[in-house]
Amino acid sequence: MKQATHISLTQRALAHIDAGTTDLSPEVIRNAVASYTDNNWLQREQDTLFRSYPLFMGLSCRIPDPGDYLSEDFAAVPILMIRGDDGQVRAFVNMCRHRGAPLAKNCGNKANFTCPYHAWRYNKQGKLQVIPDQDSFPGIDKGAHSLIPLPCAEQDGMLWVIPNPDATINLAEHLCGMDEDLANYDLARYSHYEGRVLERRANWKMPIDTFLEAYHFATLHRDSVASIFHQNLCLFDDFGLNLREAVVRKSIKHLREQDQSEWDFVRHTAISYQLFPNTVFVMQGDHLETWRIFPLRNQPDQCIIYFDCYVPEPAVTAKARKYWDANVALAIRTVDTEDIAMQIDIERSYLSGVVDHVLIGRNEPALAHFQMSVERAVRGENPVERETTK
Ligand code: FES
Ligand SMILES: [Fe+2]
Known part of the structure; x- marks a missing residue:
């Protein structure tokens, strides 16, 4: 994030604190429950969102050396990413x-792939080099049987792939200006600290929804993180189908005494970037947490969640590990046992079929944007245009 952005976001946050306001959507949204429960809608999401859009796979440090690889089983096609010599x-x-x-499977390092x-x-x-008992495959040309390439990119310390061999990848177009923010975090220097995999009985969008409003902090998180944040205050900006939502720590008051040239907005907030379609990328002041979520078993009420914690430098001391362990524990406790536990209950309610829509308030603009982006992308409509929401 550039200093000019630190300043403009801080000014917006302080103005909201002084006025007791928040960023708002233009109107209340009626959100269709079927998008969380309907098999046909899920199939359409998988055929579009998980086949035609760049998926964030992690930071470069997941595969830093030649022969390092990672796999992903839950996109439209199974993915294998490899760093070459x-x-x-x-x-x-x-x-x-x-x-x-x-x-x-999973991740690791190999000299070749047998x-x-x-x-x-x-x-x-990906070149096929050896066919054991090749005489049994007469007429089969090794050169024509390499692994099928997928469009991918490594940019500013981030790994991306589109799970469609026929697609082309254009991150600048996809990120729609958000890449400038991301590039300024110097993510190429980050290290992977810890990952967790969770399977939960909720639609894949539900864990994302939980990050996209601060309206619930005072109630759902009253015993965990509520005391460190301003309640019901968010700053929302859209970047095409993606978005940035900042929730504001009470510590931001200290910036009032500092010169603007020193303002560090990131340190006094938690910034959730929703990397469309399926990642929430949370800058936590001094580290990064990512939540990548996929539908599971073709069921609208099941998802698999990959949580990863990245830190700005390798945790080599016991003191550092203790500090980051506490951060991971807080993230899992807050998100899994408070947010996602709530989403599982909500999914069950939706499946009852009693209501056909629920409401998204004007004070939940990031959530509204995510839902509209999913809807428009699945329906094949033009990318969401920039909207005035302040
Ligand atoms: S060698 Fe790979 S499926 Fe037979
Ligand atoms: Fe939450």
């Missing part, structure tokens, strides 16, 4: 060209 990151469909077995089924071997660039 030339330092380039490449992505492939994680399917052997013999009979389709995944070449690798299929666990019948031992076809590929190099880090």
Whole structure:
């Protein structure tokens, strides 16, 4: 984030604190319950959002060295990302060209990728190198049976992939100006501290929804984080289908005594970037937490959540590990046992079919934007235009 942005956001936050106000949507939104419960709608989401849009896969530190790889099973196609000997990151469909077995699971490092089924071997660039008993495959050209590449990018310390071999990736177009904010965080220097995987009985959008308003802090988080934030105060800005929402720590009052050139808005807020479609990227002042969420088992009421905590420098001392462990514990306790537990209960209510819509208030502008972005992308409408919400 540039200093000019630190200043403008801080000014907006202080003005809201003084006036007892918050950023607002133009109107109350009626949000269709079916988008959380309907099998056909989920199928349409999977065919569009999880097939045609760049998915955030993590920071570069997840695969820093040649031969490092990571896989992802829950997008439209299985994904394998590999860093090559030339330092380039490449992505492939994680399917052997013999009979389709995944070449690798989870993450790790390999000199080459030997299929666990019948031992076809590929190099880090996805080229098929060895077919055991090749005489049994007459006429099969190894050169024509490389792993199928996927469009991917590594930019400003972030890894992206589109799970569609026929797509092209254009991050500048997708991020719609948000890349400038992200680039200024110097994410290439961050280290991965810890990851968790959670399977929960809620629609994949529900865990995202929880990050997109501060209206619930005073009640749902009264025993955890409510005391450190201003209640019912958010700053919302849209970037095409993506958004930035800042909730404001009470410590921001100290900036009133500092020169604007020193204002650090990030340190006195929690900033949730919703990286469309399925990631919430939370800058927490001194570290980063990401929540990547996918539908699970083709069920509208099931999701898999990947939580990752990244820190600005490797945690090498016991003191540092204790500090970051406490941060991870607070994140999991707040989000999983308070926010997501609530979403599971809400999902059950939605599945009862008693109501066909719920309400999103004007004080929940980021949530409204996310829901409208999903709707417009699934329906194939033009990307959301910039809206005046202040
Ligand atoms: S499926 Fe990979 S070698 Fe047979
Ligand atoms: Fe929350």
